[in-house]
Amino acid sequence: MxxxxxxxxxxxxxxxxxxxxxxxxxxxxxxxxxxxxxxxxxxxxxxxxxxxxxxxxxxxxHASARALSSRRTRTIGAIVPTVDNAMFAQGLQALQSYLATKDYLLLLATNEYDIDVELQQARNLVARGIDALILRGDERHPILRRLLETNGIPFVNVGLCEPAKPYPSVGVDNYEAGRVLARYITDLGHRRVAVVAAHQRNNDRAQARLRGIIEVLEQQACAPGPGWQLQVDYNLADAGDAARILLQGESRPTAIICGNDVIAYGVMLAAIRMGCDVPRDLSVVGFDDLDWSRHLLPSLTTIHMPTNEIWVRAGRYLVDLLAGQAPIKHQQVDFSLVLRESTAPPPKT
Amino acid sequence: MxxxxxxxxxxxxxxxxxxxxxxxxxxxxxxxxxxxxxxxxxxxxxxxxxxxxxxxxxxxxHASARALSSRRTRTIGAIVPTVDNAMFAQGLQALQSYLATKDYLLLLATNEYDIDVELQQARNLVARGIDALILRGDERHPILRRLLETNGIPFVNVGLCEPAKPYPSVGVDNYEAGRVLARYITDLGHRRVAVVAAHQRNNDRAQARLRGIIEVLEQQACAPGPGWQLQVDYNLADAGDAARILLQGESRPTAIICGNDVIAYGVMLAAIRMGCDVPRDLSVVGFDDLDWSRHLLPSLTTIHMPTNEIWVRAGRYLVDLLAGQAPIKHQQVDFSLVLRESTAPPPKT
DNA sequence: CCAAGGCATGTAACCGGTTACATATCATCG
DNA sequence: CGATGATATGTAACCGGTTACATGCCTTGG
Structure with missing residues (x-):
């Protein structure tokens, strides 16, 4: 037949x-x-x-046939917490455009901030035959490392840069960024400072930022007590709740340092709704410098992260590696403090 | 050897x-x-x-081997304008989660609002062996249709619903949504209404919305002249420029209908910076009901789109189809008008 | 008790490319 | 002029699964 x-x-x-x-x-x-x-x-x-x-x-x-016989898929995987987040979306867009020019395809997966999900997704990607993998941050399931090793899949961590670690990384020094930001606030004269950070669990970037912030505040002898150190999810609603908690009491902070721009914006909106004048009564700062941060009212003082550059560099690292070259293993990218309207010296009282 | x-x-x-x-x-x-x-x-x-x-x-x-011999990849492609956009990001996230439960993988590509790029990306996806494809809107390169046909790849259009067309679609009736929104504004008493739409080229959703809006305004004998019909890119900066143009003259509109929430927000921020009181001096409305629209100050009156549901339904349609079932070909999803703080009757004067 | 049919399992061809190796051709050099 | 090597092209085995078909066993009904 x-x-x-x-x-x-x-x-x-x-x-x-x-x-x-x-x-x-x-x-x-x-x-x-x-x-x-x-x-x-x-x-x-x-x-x-x-x-x-x-x-x-x-x-x-036929790409599958090609992949089968050549044992290369020209596909690079990336696992991020979620794409429903301006910062990742922007970086991924840039990464994808870059990879397209190199004739690579980006295969995207999300871990929903859960290292078990991440492992599962990684298995998926490996089964799909990715040539390399981009991961966010550095905290992950121990089995994942083994998985990548036994399958010979190179990877790179983005969003941080730790030359001490054996794994390649591309990103900013989050600890130092935290220090710079806190330092700016204390230099303005603020001594009653609260911190609204992103959840710390499985999030080394958030941890590093917070560490830098707290350290500076301690040096200035104004470390916030536990009531002034909140952790929230990455959204406006939760950040607003945090602001309401911080601002309802008798003794209010004069500045709130936030773990990222979204949180900062949530805090700012809630504060304004409560009748606070930002920045006269309250200064608010964030991290990341999202596109809209400079358009807000008041515009947001924040740390500018070269998101696109970070992701593209990570992509280039892997592409070069796969092409047999030996790219630089740890690439530290510069951040910068952007001064805008949401900060001012504390009120006299 | x-x-x-x-x-x-x-x-x-x-x-x-x-x-x-x-x-x-x-x-x-x-x-x-x-x-x-x-x-x-x-x-x-x-x-x-x-x-x-x-x-x-x-x-x-080994997925490639599997795909080669079974001629099915368990991969579904999607082409959107960009992922750097809250609305797509949210829908794609929901879609991806859904597909994961069905053991399908989402392969994402972007067309940067260009139908030639879209064709190129589609070729890429087809070469990669997708089992089905999700496309945004309905205006595309004629060759793309042929490509999908000759390769026997089923597809579905999302974001619109046109039962008259032979191709399956999942979405809202954008024309009707435009009518509802415009009707609300004229019912409030506004007669000096400007429109800031998204660019119309290759964007049938934007066209349908605008058509609905203009039609209602014509019925009320207050159709905006060309100077009051602007088209901008999807970002805060351009929307702000549009607002400054509209509000600088002697005769100002008392309401601005915007093509989506991002544009509306850009318009609102610029207007407030110019000293306008929203909504007392100026009403502003948008489309989509992005997550943050209810947190803004003032919060935004807009048309709520069930984005997640639309994308998940589109995914389910294809999954069912691939499983040999015969799902409903045209699925219209309901939108709703959400009243918030950014609208009010026009000032007396 | 045997034929028929259902079920679990094995054998091997096949999916559509890549690539190691063989072969052919031609320029170069001692 | 023959040996040498570089370059272009062909042959066919192989990548790692899937699945049509064959096989053998067990149940069931006349």
Missing amino acids: SRFKSEKSASGARSIGIRDIARSAGVSTATVSRFLNKPESVGADLRDKISRVIDETGYIP | SRFKSEKSASGARSIGIRDIARSAGVSTATVSRFLNKPESVGADLRDKISRVIDETGYIP
Whole structure:
């Protein structure tokens, strides 16, 4: 029956393959394959002929077959907490554009801030045959490391930079960023400072930032008590709740340092609704410098993170590595303090 | 030399395959394959044995090989303008979670609002072997239709619902939504109404919304002249520019209808900076009801879009279709008008 | 008690590319 | 002029699964 194999289920015009192209062009499959992967290794006349046949037929090479035999998928995976978040979205967009220029595809997965989910997603990506993986931060399931190792999948951590660690990383020094920001607040004269951080669990960037902030505040002898150190989820509503808690009491902070711009904005909106004048009564600062932070009212003083650059560099690191080069293993990217309208010296009283 | 094949490049412990599992479990590869794909078709004792071997070895089936021989990748593609946009990000996140429960993977590509890029990306996805495709809107490159047809790839349009068209779609009736929103504004008493829409090129949703808006305004004999109909990109800065143009003249609008929430927010921020009191001097409305629209100051009157539901339904449509069922082809989802603080009757004067 | 049919399992061809190796051609050099 | 090597192309084994078909066993009904 094998002579009927191409007549599957009525509609089944079997899609054309490399053998069809080879036959039409009067060459071998090997030559077509070489044309596809390294055109300059094929003679000019054959090159033209093959090219013409491919254009005419609209032939598209079968990526799975390619991946199977070459053991490379030209696919890079990335696992982030969620794409529903301006910062990741922006960086991923930039990464994707970059990878497209290198003829790589980005395969995206989310871990919902859960290292078990992350492991599961990583398994998924590995099964899918990614050539390399980009991970957010540095805290992850121990089995994940083994998984990547035994499958020989290179990876890079983004969002932090720890030259002491054996794993490659691209990012800013979050600890130092925390210090700079806190220092700016204390230099303005604030001594009653509260901190609304992102949840610390499994989030080393948030931890490093907080560590830097607290350290500076301690040096200035104004470390916030436990009631003035809150942790919230990444959204406006929760941040607003935190602000209401901080501002309802008798003794209020004159400045609130927030773990990122979204939290800062949530805090600011709630404070204004409570009748606070930002920055006259209360200064608010964040991290990340999201696109809209400079448009807000008041615009937000924050730490600018070169998000796009970080993600693109991470992508480039892996692409170079896969191309057999030896890129720089730890790339520290500069952040900067952006002064805007949401900060001022504390009120006199 | 073939007996050396497993010793590639020193580190090369060839990863284990289905034949290894079969040998260890004392069964044939076919049985292992059946265990993987339809466990209930394998006897209980063998099932246990195979399961144990797989757990011990950490075996992960090779997706490319699987795809090659089964001609199904369990991958669904989606092409959106950009992920750097709260609305898409949210919907995609929901879609991805849904597909994960069905053991499908989401392959994401962006078209940067360009139908040629979209075609290119679609080629990419097809080469990658997607089983189905989700597309945004309905305006696309004619070749793309052919491409999908000849490759037998089912697809669905999201964000609109046009039962008249032959292609499946899931979304709201944007034209009607535009009418409802405009109607609300005119019912409030506004007669000097400006419109700041998203760019119309290759964006049928934006076109439908605008059509609905203009139609209602014409009925009320207050259709905006060309100077009061602006088109901007999807970002706060451009929207702010538009607001400054509209509000600088002698004769100002008392309400501005915006193509979406981001534009509305950009307009609102710029207006407030110019000393306008929203909503007393100026009413502003948008579309989409992004997460933060209810937190803004003032909070935004807008059309609520069930984004998550739309994307998940689109995913379910394709999953069901691929499973051989016959899901509903055109699914209209309800929108709703959400009244908040950014609207009021026009000032007396 | 035997034929028929259902079920679990094994054998091996096949999916559509890549690539190691063989072969052919031609320029170069002692 | 023959040996040498570089370059272009062809042949066919292989990547790691899936699945059509074959096989063998067990149940069931006449």
